[in-house]
Every structure is written in structure tokens, then in C-alpha cells.
Amino acid sequence: MKRDLPRGDDAAAAARLAAIRAGDRGAVARAITAVENGHADAAALLAALEGDLGRAHVVGITGPPGAGKSTLIAALVGECTRRGRRVAVVAVDPSSPLSGGAVLGDRIRMSEVAAAEGVFVRSVASRGHAGGLASATRGIVDLMDAAGFDPVIVETVGAGQSEVAIAALADTSVVVTPPGLGDDVQAIKAGILEIADVLVVSKGDSPLASATVRDLKDMLRLRARRGAWTVPVVLTAATRGEGVAELLDVAARHAEACGRGRRLAGAVQPPGPHDAAARVATLARQDAFLRHCALELLDAGPGRATLAMTVGAEHLNFNGTCHGGAIFALADSAFGLASNSHGPVAAGIEAHVSYHAAARPGDRLVARAEEVSRNARLATYRIDVTRGDVRVASFGGTVYIAARRHAPREAATPAAGARVPGPSS
């Protein structure tokens, strides 16, 4: 582990670290900017603070737009302040897909509580894709943890993929549902039930709220319990302060039951690169569909895999260009190998693709899968499909990580497997 800060003044670097650890507002804020913008020293800074992590209880708050997340967080922050806690908030708002700009308005509902001395609020623009959001946000959360804030509350933009990515950052994931969504509750329940440790029905002063609580409890009953923790449903009316203290207590109980710093478990890098490369090579050899499609494994490592295919006559659609399904199959296969590279069995639960350019007979398509985020239960991946310098498609996917590992026989393929087979093998 590299712990030295690159060049520059050692004393200044040490002073900077000490200021962050002491919770100095300006020092923390500037370090966040460095992480957010990918400054050269950001990675070394985070590495140097690794030993300071895991003290904060990180609570992720997510839910559809208009669910009342900001209002609820303002109430939670107020409650934390009353309890004498130093609390930090990371509020993520969407960037404009057109200009890249953003109006960060989450503070609008927090102006009263944010002025308190023990409160630190930072607004973050999602900057396009879920991956950038997740990686920068993880660093920001780490900085707030190292600075001694507890809890650290992360508010997300309320859209499918990011919800899941952010859930991977939190010790406790709270999903906020406004009352009366009716069929929408049905539509989102699968995703919500997978990631929620605590469910909140907001706007509890609405007449529909108690029916929504009942619906959610019914859905939870149909679901297999995960370990000893039963997902509670909390009714809140944040503008009146109702249910807020209860929510904070429930979240604390979850942290006790499931472990504070749980978010860090996924960050541990267990196997070396050779183990992962060997495992991927073995899995690729055992994959009948990979063989059927003549997909070639070019490279692999922990959380990554690169596959290639050459577009042939059998891949063409009625327009004479490569069928989207073939490109999807290539990207999805890289996704599958990358997500299974660590050892535990990973099963895809969601994937999406955007096609940017056509591919024609003879084109060699390369799909590179990279891990965006990973915790004990969920991981997200980004796959770029390219033809030379041209980006043909972008693919994103999420896996659920099972408790079981790939059979030892497969994982422990010896030395030969340490070398990734080239296109010819």
C-alpha cells in the first residue's frame, strides 16, 4: 500500500492530514474538491487516511424524485445536532446531460440546520454517469469519516442505477417512498427490496400514508429474510418532526446488528491479480455461450475483463450491420467475467446498453469491463465496446453477489491459468 504523498512538502502534507483528521472545515472542503476533480494527489491522500476509516455510520438515503429525501435529511440533521453529534451530508444532484452544469438545490431545505457548527454539508453534481458519481462519492464519504463526522448521510439522485450504486457506499441504506405511488410502488419494489435496510414512508400526514406502510409490510413478508435483520418500515412526517428520532434509532440498531464500517468490507482487495486472471480464464473456458459466439478473452484481472469478437456474416441484421444483440452478448460476457473475477458467484440483476456507432463485417470489436463499485452484496460495472478508436456501445450492469464461491477446483487452476490465454487459445 502506497502511503507516501507524491513530491512536494512532507510537512505541509502531514499538516493537511492532521487538519482533515481534526475536522477542520476548510481542509476537509478542499480535500473533497481534490477528490471530486481527480487532482493528482487525491489518491495518495485517501490512501493515507485509510487507517482512519470505519468509525462513522454511513447512512444512504435514496428514493424517487420528490419523495422528500432532502426534507427528511434536514430533519435527521436537526435531530443529530440535538443529540450532540457532528453530522456530515453528501447531497448528490443530477448534472444536466446537455451542458454538464447543475443546480445543486438540496441545501434549500437544509438552510436552517446547515448553519449549525457541528454540521457539514457538501453538494455534489452527478456529472453524467453513475460510475463517476459512485467513485467520487466514496472518496468524499471517506474524507468525512476520517474527519470524525458521525453519522455521514448520503443523499442520492432518485434514479434506478444510481440508487444501487450508492447503496454500495452505505452501511445502512434507507429507501424513502412517498405515499400513494400505487402501481409505481409495485414497479420499483424489486430494486428497493434488494437494497433497503430500512424503508421509510414519507409525508406521513398524507391520508394515503398508512396504506402505503401496509403495502410495503405485505411485500416484505413475502421476501426471504437476510440474516437476523428484519427490514423495518418507518412512517415519517419530517416537516412536523414525526418519526425522525425513531428513524435515527432504527438506523443505529441496523448498524449495531450488521456492523458499522460494513461499507468498507467491499473495498478490501482479497485475491492478487493472478488469482483473478486465472479464475476468469477458467470461467471463460467453461462458458458454452462464449464458445458458441467465438468470443476471445484478451485480458483479465480483479474486477476487469476484456473480450473481443470479429463481426461475421452470421452477426448481421437486415440493415447489413452488426446486430445489437451480438454487441450486447459481447459486452454482457465481459460484464459476467469481470464481476465473477473475485471468487464469490455474481449474478447479473440489471444491465443496460447505448449504441453509438454501427459495426460492419470484418470489424473487430473489443469490450472492456471495469468495476465501478463493489460491496459485500452488490457491484456495478461499466463496459465500453470499441472498434479501434471508435466507441461502438456503452454498457452498464449490476450484479448481486451470492454467499457461495466458485468451486475450488475452478478457482485454483494452477500456474497455467495465471497467464490469460491469447486470442488463439
Add this chain to the structure above:
Amino acid sequence: MSLRPKVLVTKIGLDGHDRGSRIVAAHLRDAGMEVVYTPPWQEIAAVVKLAQEEDVDVIGISSLATDHLIVPRLMHALRDAGLAEVGVIVGGIVPDEDERALLDAGVARVFHPGSSLDDIAAFVRDLAARVRSARFPA
């Protein structure tokens, strides 16, 4: 590293006319900037704390009813908090005889009614770039 200016658009004092600040905030967003927006009636201490936490490059103060007169106090408070390098602009209704006082207090520029939104965005972008390079020397 690409520069994406981070700007705080806010109002201090007792004036609640926020249409102008909303329009400017939306335009800066459309010009590719990240804009932290607050409701009106912010206290100076709260603005300073917010500017520090959000690590903004530029603060835009909208003033339509004499709130610009407390901007020099904001400048003082920013300096006291070690934020002297943050750029501050004022937009709205500022009588000519007050403009000099604001500029003397360290305000980078005053935009009067009728200013072009594109001019404001261009000025903020330049100001942010200067502030950013002063704070994060390459």
C-alpha cells in the same frame, strides 16, 4: 483536469425577490457550471460557512432592495474565514454611487439591470478560472 466552475448564487438580507437569482442560476447551469442555490434571507455567517464547505470559486449575490449595502460585511467575513480569494459578484439594483464602495470592498464586478446573461456567464467563468488557479496552483 477540466475546470467546471462551482458557483454559489444566494441572497443576503431581508429582500425575498428571488426571480433574478433563479434565472441567473439556471443560465450558469446551462453554461456548464455547478451552481449551489439557496433560498433568500441568508445570514452572512451562513453564507461564509456554506462557501467554505462547498469550496466554491465564485459567490453571486443578488440584491434588489438595498441588501447590497451589507455586501462589504460579507467581504470582511470571507477574509476572516480565510476565503479572501473567493470571487464575489453582485447583481441587481445597485445605485451608481454605491458601486464604487462595493468594488473598493473587493467585489469583482456589479451587474446592473439589462446585463446580458451570456456576459455574466463569461465573466463568472473567467473569474472562476483565476480563482481556481490561485487556489490550486498546477
